Amino acid sequence: MRNRVAKREGLAFCLALLTICVSGCGSGKAPDPPPEVEGAPADQNVGERIFVDTRFAEYFAANMTGVNDPLPVGDPVVAQVNTPIGSLPGPFAGESINCRSCHFVTEFTGVQGVGNRTYADFVNHSPMPRMINGINSTPRNAMQMVGSLQPRNGPTFLHFDGEFPTPQDLVLATITGRNFGWTPDQYQQAIAHIARVIREDNGNNAGSNTYTHGIPYATLFLATDPSIPADSKLPPQYRMDVTTATDAAVVQDIANLVAAYMAGLLFKHDDFGRYTASPFDVFLRVNHLPQQPKAGETEQQYAQRLLGLLQNLSSPVFVDATYGTFKYHPQPFQFAQTELQGLIIFLKSAQAPTDGSQHAGNCAACHVPPNFTDFHFHNTGVSQQEYDAANGNGAFMALAIPGLAERTANFDLYLPPSANHPNASERFRHPAVAGSPQYADLGLWNVYLNGDMPNPQANLTKIVCANAANCSVDQGLPTTIAQFKTPMLRDLEDSAPYFHNGSKPKFDDVVNFYITVSQLARQGLLRNGPAEFASMSISADDLNALVAFLKSLAEDYDDT
Amino acid sequence: MRMPRTVSYLQLGCNKACLFLFLAFCLAPISRAQEPLYFVTYSDVMEEPGNLELTYKGIQSAPNNANAFNSATMEFEYGLKAYWTTEVYLSGQSTQNDSTIFTGFRWENRYRPLLQTHFINPVLYVEYENVNAADRSFLEITGHQSISDLYLTNAQARRETERALELKLILSSNTHGWNISENFITEKALNESEAWEFGYALAASRPLTLSAGSKACWLCRENFSAGVELYGGLGTSDGFGWKQTSQYLAPVIQFNIPKGPSIGFEPAFGLNANSVGVLWRFKLTYEFEQIFSRRRN
Numbered sequence: 122m123r124n125r126v127a128k129r130e131g132l133a134f135c136l137a138l139l140t141i142c143v144s145g146c147g148s149g150k151a152p153d154p155p156p157e158v159e160g161a162p163a164d165q166n167v168g169e170r171i172f173v174d175t176r177f178a179e180y181f182a183a184n185m186t187g188v189n190d191p192l193p194v195g196d197p198v199v200a201q202v203n204t205p206i207g208s209l210p211g212p213f214a215g216e217s218i219n220c221r222s223c224h225f226v227t228e229f230t231g232v233q234g235v236g237n238r239t240y241a242d243f244v245n246h247s248p249m250p251r252m253i254n255g256i257n258s259t260p261r262n263a264m265q266m267v268g269s270l271q272p273r274n275g276p277t278f279l280h281f282d283g284e285f286p287t288p289q290d291l292v293l294a295t296i297t298g299r300n301f302g303w304t305p306d307q308y309q310q311a312i313a314h315i316a317r318v319i320r321e322d323n324g325n326n327a328g329s330n331t332y333t334h335g336i337p338y339a340t341l342f343l344a345t346d347p348s349i350p351a352d353s354k355l356p357p358q359y360r361m362d363v364t365t366a367t368d369a370a371v372v373q374d375i376a377n378l379v380a381a382y383m384a385g386l387l388f389k390h391d392d393f394g395r396y397t398a399s400p401f402d403v404f405l406r407v408n409h410l411p412q413q414p415k416a417g418e419t420e421q422q423y424a425q426r427l428l429g430l431l432q433n434l435s436s437p438v439f440v441d442a443t444y445g446t447f448k449y450h451p452q453p454f455q456f457a458q459t460e461l462q463g464l465i466i467f468l469k470s471a472q473a474p475t476d477g478s479q480h481a482g483n484c485a486a487c488h489v490p491p492n493f494t495d496f497h498f499h500n501t502g503v504s505q506q507e508y509d510a511a512n513g514n515g516a517f518m519a520l521a522i523p524g525l526a527e528r529t530a531n532f533d534l535y536l537p538p539s540a541n542h543p544n545a546s547e548r549f550r551h552p553a554v555a556g557s558p559q560y561a562d563l564g565l566w567n568v569y570l571n572g573d574m575p576n577p578q579a580n581l582t583k584i585v586c587a588n589a590a591n592c593s594v595d596q597g598l599p600t601t602i603a604q605f606k607t608p609m610l611r612d613l614e615d616s617a618p619y620f621h622n623g624s625k626p627k628f629d630d631v632v633n634f635y636i637t638v639s640q641l642a643r644q645g646l647l648r649n650g651p652a653e654f655a656s657m658s659i660s661a662d663d664l665n666a667l668v669a670f671l672k673s674l675a676e677d678y679d680d681t
Numbered sequence: 682m683r684m685p686r687t688v689s690y691l692q693l694g695c696n697k698a699c700l701f702l703f704l705a706f707c708l709a710p711i712s713r714a715q716e717p718l719y720f721v722t723y724s725d726v727m728e729e730p731g732n733l734e735l736t737y738k739g740i741q742s743a744p745n746n747a748n749a750f751n752s753a754t755m756e757f758e759y760g761l762k763a764y765w766t767t768e769v770y771l772s773g774q775s776t777q778n779d780s781t782i783f784t785g786f787r788w789e790n791r792y793r794p795l796l797q798t799h800f801i802n803p804v805l806y807v808e809y810e811n812v813n814a815a816d817r818s819f820l821e822i823t824g825h826q827s828i829s830d831l832y833l834t835n836a837q838a839r840r841e842t843e844r845a846l847e848l849k850l851i852l853s854s855n856t857h858g859w860n861i862s863e864n865f866i867t868e869k870a871l872n873e874s875e876a877w878e879f880g881y882a883l884a885a886s887r888p889l890t891l892s893a894g895s896k897a898c899w900l901c902r903e904n905f906s907a908g909v910e911l912y913g914g915l916g917t918s919d920g921f922g923w924k925q926t927s928q929y930l931a932p933v934i935q936f937n938i939p940k941g942p943s944i945g946f947e948p949a950f951g952l953n954a955n956s957v958g959v960l961w962r963f964k965l966t967y968e969f970e971q972i973f974s975r976r977r978n
Contacts, residue, residue: 393814393837409828409954411746416834417778430746 161385163354167341168382170332171375172224174318175199175216179302180250182314184217188321192216196302198250204243205617205626206234218301220379223247223263226680230449237449239678240266240386241616245623246552250302254538259300260550260562262623265616267678268609270384272394273496276580281605281621282550282564283498286577288380293372305543315375316368339363342374388611389676396491398676399611400440401464404456407438413491420495424485428468437461448677450614456673463670466663474643474658477636482667484635486653493610493674497584498565499651502638503620504553504603508561511553518648520561522549522602525570525595532573539573552622562622565601602649612676628668636660717860718935720947720962721821721912722884724862725802725853727793728760728768734968740819744957747831748777752817764793774817780835785812785842787820791851798855806849806864814838819949819960821847822914823868824878825925827955844872858891860884860908876919882912886933897939906935910947913956928952929960942967 161169175181176188180196195215199222201208212228213219221228224240235243246258261281269279270288277286285291297303297311322329324337333341333353340346341353344360359378363371389398395412396402405412410430414423440456447454467488471481489495505517528535538545550567551560568574569581585601586592592600605621619625625634635657641647642654659667717724720738728734736756743749751774758768768789775781789808812818814830815838830838846869853862866880886908893903913928915921931949938944942965949960 392841393833406829409746411832412829413832413834415746415748415778415832416776416780416836417748426746 160352162356162381163352164356164359164378164381165385166332166352167355167359168378168380170328171379172220172382173328173332174326175213175219175328176318176322177219177296177301177311177315178217178250179307179311179314180217182310188318189323189325196250198222198248202229202243204229204232204235206232209235218250220295223259223300224266226678230679237615237677237679238265239268239612239615243617245618247300249299253299253302253304254544254547256299256547256551260547260552261621262618264606264608264621266383267386268388268492268611269386271387271492271609273492275496276583278496278498278577278580278584278606282568283577283581283606284568284574286580288383289373289376290576292376292379296375297372305538305540308540312368312372316363316371319371319375320363342371386680388678396611398678400445400454400456400460400673400675401670402676403440403444404437404460404673407440407444408434410434420489420491421486423491424468424489427490428465428485431461431465431468434461447675449679450675450677452672452675459666459669460673463663463666463668463673466659466666467670470656471658472656474656476643477640477658477660477663479658480663481656481658482635482663483653483656483658484667486656487607487651488610494607496607498601498604498606499653500564500603500647500649501605501620501635502603502641502647502650503605503622503624503634504562504564505648506634506638507622507624508553511555512558515646516558517561517603518646520558520648522563522566522599525598528598529570529572536571536573537567541573563602564621565604565606566598569601570596570598600649604649610671611674612678613671614675615678628671629664631671632659632664632667633661636664718886718906718908718933718945719862719882719884719910720931720933720945720949720964721819722862722864722882722910723791723804723806723849723851723853724860724884725793725804725851725855727763727791727804728758728766729970730760730762731971731973732760732968733972734758734966736964736966738818738820738962738964740817741961741963742817742957742959744828744831747828748779750774750776750817750831752819754818754820764796766791770818770820772812772816772818772820774815774835776815776817776835782815782835782839784816784818784839785810787812789847800854800856802853802855804851804853806847806851808847808849809844810847811842811844814841814843819962821866821868821880821882822912822927822929823847823866823880824876824914824917825920826914826927827925828927828951828957831957842872843870845870859887864912876917878917879915879921880913881915882910884908884910884933899939904937904939906937908933910949913952925955926953927956929956931960931962933962 178196181192184192184194186193192215196217199211199213199216199218202211213222223242225238225242226240227237229235230237242263245262246260247263249257249259251257264281270277279285279288279291285294295301296315297308303311319338322338324335329335334350336349336353341349341355342361342363344355359374361370361374388396390396402412411423411427414420439458440454442454445454466480466482467484469481470483471479487495487499508517508520509515523535532542533545535549536542536545537547537550548559549561549563552562554560568577569585570578585597617626619631625631636659638647639654639657639659642650717726736758738754738756740752753774754770754772756768756770758766760766770787772785773781773783787808787810789806792805794803794805814833815835848867850865851862853860862884864882866882868878886906889902889905889907894901910931910933914926916924916926929949930952931947933945933947935943935945945964947962949962951957951959
């Protein structure tokens, strides 16, 4: 009797086990998880559609026959794109300018000598649709967008001079500003036009078909139509009836959606946020080196710990083609001895250097791994070099820069234009021009304590006064002279030319620049020179290694 | 930045809990220990029907390039039938400079199809686990587990929860006082489309002496057992083999306190760069006989 019971229970156990195995795992694949949206979520898809929409520009407003009709004649500014191999037909030729026109990604995939971009263009100053206040190109290079909203400790600043604390602010200012052809006094006109495009759109255009199944904006924003696919059905926080919403509310929703899209632009990483795709990342992984700070560790501490580990790495496993290949880059997928040497130079700080012989770049003081940026502002001397090249050696050191009181009292004379000051000269947010010594680019100086740019001030105050040696003078304003936001170095090849003015087309130029400018700093000839240069000691001997390391940060970014 | 003060406090709390458990076990009136020696490897020993065995398993380790951690797992093992043992695990961990978190639970069942003793005694094992990636219990090593997994902060790792089914074939032999056990492990995530993961655990052990002395004593050889475990991953169905797996070799010793708990200790040494240098394992086991029937009486 006991044996029979035992057999029955045993049989039940085996059956239960078999059921679990067969139903759950028998096919070799786990049961389907709850349905998920394939690819990007709806807010990012709609955001990307807005990002590529060419109808928000002033040119379109001035020349359209209807919101859904093609332009009789496209804006000449997008007809051609200047690239390293010359002028190529623009992907938006026949239309008007959009966000993508300065932030390309796969538009030139496979074109020899051009290739993929990390949401940047190819020129040192992006063209604007029309001359406004004597300016027809952006004061600075188009900063790569990938990684610009990478999660971080600390505040967000966007644009080289930190003008925008949120992506929403940036989007609003851009699509209603001069990059889209709108003058400062056309703000309300821009808002009305953009809202009209959203309301009247019939979904019959390329962007709509590519990203949102040809569904009109009004239907997408309302999100009540049951036929809207999941990848285009907006979450509740974005939904609105655009027929009754105010123009401002509609445009704010646009900004929110593009911001969501921007937040999704990240370099390849795993589920835990660890970067995965560059030879550098693979090198760390296969050598069991830490890829991120550990709990309780700052990124700077992580960088120094990594340096110590690298210097004691007895038998490194190097990365070669067996670990991967590049699809969009010409160089081999590798991290070998030269790259390792470059990484060590990159991380190492010099001790009281008097020359460039210590093989210590101290680059990680600002380009701190794993993001290779500290998201803060530094003066690297780029503005000084540009100004001196136009006006003579030593000219930037002698340039008269007003104090806070004088600057505030003479807004139009010194600061960039705004709705309150549409005729401001922007003389210190301007590329240096030979024969016009009034022009210089002072970067953060234009934004910090600028009453017409209130949004970033609270966070900027924390940053400036945390870094500045002396914040008692004009609340630290002099320390912001020629400071620019530290760019991310990941996949840097796909956002050349480099620096805020695009003055360096190649990595060699960049490294040589730092060799020169750190020497200037040691000699006390760099105006508002950064403290970080005091620990930089590199020479031409370090050029190849540093360039090799920078190349090892490349990855095949293609927006997927 | 989190302060180390928190860690000291947490570790103090953990130590107090261990002390409390130890005292509770020692002071319990009727009990005896009967826990297999191993920390990872399963033998053919089943829990006696009606008995409840409690085990605390702790791990302390300071992996290279990661914060030191203490892991704690409580096991509740109950003998349903002579051939069927069920067990629940609750796991948590405390990481230096980080936090203390609960990492998940496991529910396992072992079924011994052949009750009579043979040269090789097979046991079938099935387990459902719901643990997050911050788990540090090292109850089994499968797939491509790596020391790099320990570099993650708790905040990062706890976001990733794996619900998995784990199956084991346990083979165990007893000869001349020796126990030799082999476990073949496979694991499949149920909430993600991941490959099957494989692992193994091998072990051998023996009491220090097979003959008991005439007088009752504590620190006698018959109260000690010693052995060695070897365990590690075998890759996945996408890439079976030793490449990029963790492997550990672990001598183990256990002290069976007469009429009291068992105390085990095992330093597990990582055999390759993918493994943690040393896992210091400790366990305390106590068995309550016929716990429910005694209550009824």
